[in-house]
Amino acid sequence: MDPTSRVVYVDNDPLVLVHAQALLTSDPRGACDYIEADVRDPGTILEYASRTLDLSRPTALMLLGVMGTVFADDEAYRLVRELLGALSPGSYLVFEDGTNIVKPDAAAEAERLRDKGEVYDYRLRTPEEIARFFDGLELVEPGLVSVSRWQVESDVFGLPPEVDAFCGVARKP
Ligand SMILES: C[S@@+](CC[C@H](N)C(=O)[O-])C[C@H]1O[C@@H](n2cnc3c(N)ncnc32)[C@H](O)[C@@H]1O
Structure with a gap:
């Protein structure tokens, strides 16, 4: 991954949060965050994601195996x-x-x-x-x-x- 990337992961499973805290370490040039939130709560996701991501710039929204x-x-x-x-x-x-x-x-x-x-x-x-x-x-x-x-x-x-x-x-x- 490009070390300057800014990435925010979202999951509602507390166990995933534990793994994320151990694994998601950012390069100083980029930033990585993890939000424990439900996909049914886009307001919270957007509020927290915007602390790490500049949503006025093009952003990739990746919904992989979750909308089911x-x-x-x-x-x-x-x-x-x-x-x-x-x-x-x-x-x-x-x-x-x-x-x-x-x-x-x-x-x-x-x-x-x-x-x-x-x-x-x-x-x-x-x-x-x-x-x-x-x-x-x-x-x-x-x-x-x-x-x-x-x-x-x-x-x-x-x-x-x-x-x-x-x-x-x-x-x-
Ligand atoms: C099939 S896995 C996909 C994980 C990852 N996106 C990937 O592609 O490897 C589904 C993930 O969605 C999370 N999940 C299930 N229901 C959710 C919800 N309502 N809101 C947010 N995440 C949810 C689960 O905890 C699980 O980690």
Whole structure:
């Protein structure tokens, strides 16, 4: 990572905070911070993040494997819009989340176990549902794809198989 980068991590799990305190050490030219906050509370996230980040300059918002914890579509789309709304033009959204189309039987089984309370409470979305997080933004190449296909080059074995997690990177105009 560029030593002059300024990075703020957010997670609501106190155990992650303990690891973060041990691992997130900044180079004096950059800065690193950790916020224990819920993604459902963008106001707190933005308030604390702005102590480390200059949000008047382009910033990358990375939501990786987290929005599936917000089951209601309306709420999930609103939260991302609110976080992005605070960022300047030229900022980027980097988004990745679990899907249910590559191996639908396995996804259905995971959802069945989830509904019985036996595995992590997480909502898998279709790529079309994930695409809506990018509404109003300019997706960069290759668009919204399985993570195994993001800017990957084909080799003698061809392209890697798709996996049930899709991602995209998009610029805020
Ligand atoms: C699948 S992991 C992804 C971690 C990391 N973003 C990555 O890509 O490696 C999901 C993380 O989201 C955190 N998390 C779950 N619900 C959350 C919430 N409501 N607000 C903030 N973080 C949450 C969990 O504690 C966990 O560390």
